Amino acid sequence: MPFRPMLRTLALGAVLATCAPVSAQTFGTLNQDSHAGIVDVVSAGMGGAVAATATPDSPFFSNPAHIAGTQRLGFTLFGATAGVGGNVRETYDFYDQTLGPAIEEGLDGIRRSDPDRLQAIYDEAFRIGTSQKTADVAVLAPSARMRVGRVAVGLGLFGSGTARAKISDDGGAGIPFIDLYSQADVLVPLTAATAVPGLPFRLDVGASATYLQRRLTAKADAIDALDPDDEKVYLFRGDGLRLGLGAQAHDVGTPGLDVGLALTNVGGALDMAFDRSIQIEGPDGAPDDLAEIARLEQRFDARGSAAAVRVGAAYRVPVRVPGVSNVTVATDYTSASTAEFGQSFQAGLRGGATVTLGGAFELRAGLSQGMPTAGAGVRTRYARIDYATYGVEDSRLLGQQSRRNHVVQIRVGLF
Numbered sequence: 001m002p003f004r005p006m007l008r009t010l011a012l013g014a015v016l017a018t019c020a021p022v023s024a025q026t027f028g029t030l031n032q033d034s035h036a037g038i039v040d041v042v043s044a045g046m047g048g049a050v051a052a053t054a055t056p057d058s059p060f061f062s063n064p065a066h067i068a069g070t071q072r073l074g075f076t077l078f079g080a081t082a083g084v085g086g087n088v089r090e091t092y093d094f095y096d097q098t099l100g101p102a103i104e105e106g107l108d109g110i111r112r113s114d115p116d117r118l119q120a121i122y123d124e125a126f127r128i129g130t131s132q133k134t135a136d137v138a139v140l141a142p143s144a145r146m147r148v149g150r151v152a153v154g155l156g157l158f159g160s161g162t163a164r165a166k167i168s169d170d171g172g173a174g175i176p177f178i179d180l181y182s183q184a185d186v187l188v189p190l191t192a193a194t195a196v197p198g199l200p201f202r203l204d205v206g207a208s209a210t211y212l213q214r215r216l217t218a219k220a221d222a223i224d225a226l227d228p229d230d231e232k233v234y235l236f237r238g239d240g241l242r243l244g245l246g247a248q249a250h251d252v253g254t255p256g257l258d259v260g261l262a263l264t265n266v267g268g269a270l271d272m273a274f275d276r277s278i279q280i281e282g283p284d285g286a287p288d289d290l291a292e293i294a295r296l297e298q299r300f301d302a303r304g305s306a307a308a309v310r311v312g313a314a315y316r317v318p319v320r321v322p323g324v325s326n327v328t329v330a331t332d333y334t335s336a337s338t339a340e341f342g343q344s345f346q347a348g349l350r351g352g353a354t355v356t357l358g359g360a361f362e363l364r365a366g367l368s369q370g371m372p373t374a375g376a377g378v379r380t381r382y383a384r385i386d387y388a389t390y391g392v393e394d395s396r397l398l399g400q401q402s403r404r405n406h407v408v409q410i411r412v413g414l415f
Contacts, residue, residue: 041081044388045388052248060210094124209241237275361377362375389407
């Protein structure tokens with residue numbers, strides 16, 4: 001397998017998700033990717049508020065109590081999600097036109113013959129690397145939900161992948177330090193919920209169990225250390241079970257007011273073990289870099305997996321306007337961090353609204369971590385198409401390292 005396409009992917013991914021150039025550090029424990037799930041495009045458009053507002057994916061990954069609203073058989077036959085964050089186009093052009101050719105030409109040779117050109121390449125890498133860039137994909141394999149007596153159940157099969165990287169200054173030496181990280185998950189969630197009888201309002205309670213199979217890989221090194229003639233990628237694999245609990249109360253105190261609470265990602269850290277190596281270019285059978293494998297194992301072992309608490313409320317606004325329906329405003333707080341470490345209380349706040357026009361077209365808007373969100377969707381009985389744009393804070397404090405994501409999803413089934 002030629003190294004040029006891989007290095008193109010590596011350096012693109014490397015200049016593909018970056019943070020401010022401060023020091024040569026890896027992504028740390030990557031707590032922001034430890035949770036099992038996929039991007040919920042519908043809730044993302046309305047600020048990420050989902051605790052008390054059901055979406056097609058929320059019963060599986062956000063609040064299992066939402067499955068209790070199932071009244072008939074429904075299923076997703078197949079679907080897909082794709083999203084990007086940051087100035088991906090500029091990043092790709094820089095690698096394709098500047099960095100990639102320079103790596104193939106040989107950075108050491110450029111340093112000797114034209115140091116000003118090399119410095120200009122480094123400066124441009126740092127400029128483009130001032131904010132993180134990400135790529136996310138998900139495959140929605142068959143999933144179904146149905147009611148069996150008083151209990152509603154759901155079972156699904158999902159695949160998700162994320163790639164992120166960053167460029168920083170190698171300890172002040174002025175050499176770009178690349179950190180590329182990618183994660184691929186296979187998820188099989190089973191969820192069930194029922195209504196609690198004998199209460200003055202409807203209370204749904206649910207639980208979920210998700211089998212998670214995860215594969216990880218990473219590269220973290222100075223750009224000068226990447227060898228176009230001898231490079232390997234090392235894959236690590238872990239398996240585990242993640243549990244979730246949820247509740248949703250309907251018409252609490254006043255008609256239309258719902259309250260939701262969920263505890264997800266319960267199950268502890270995955271034991272990531274070396275799985276295999278992939279020779280990108282160089283002689284077949286070349287020995288593995290045991291030192292790099294050991295560093296990666298240590299890095300992944302340090303990864304956290306704290307459970308996430310989410311609480312929120314939603315109000316279904318009564319309207320009597322022809323063609324306007326399902327007007328809902330919602331707000332949430334989540335303890336899940338979107339950075340490599342803990343964040344402020346404000347970073348967990350979500351809020352937004354949604355409205356359906358003509359019975360098929362949905363509009364959504366909101367605020368997430370202080371940044372505006374927007375979304376739209378078209379739904380029929382047999383297909384759904386949804387789009388969302390939203391901001392994500394990658395640092396401890398709001399406004400330090402923000403990026404904007406765009407994501408689109410299509411699914412076919414019976415809804």
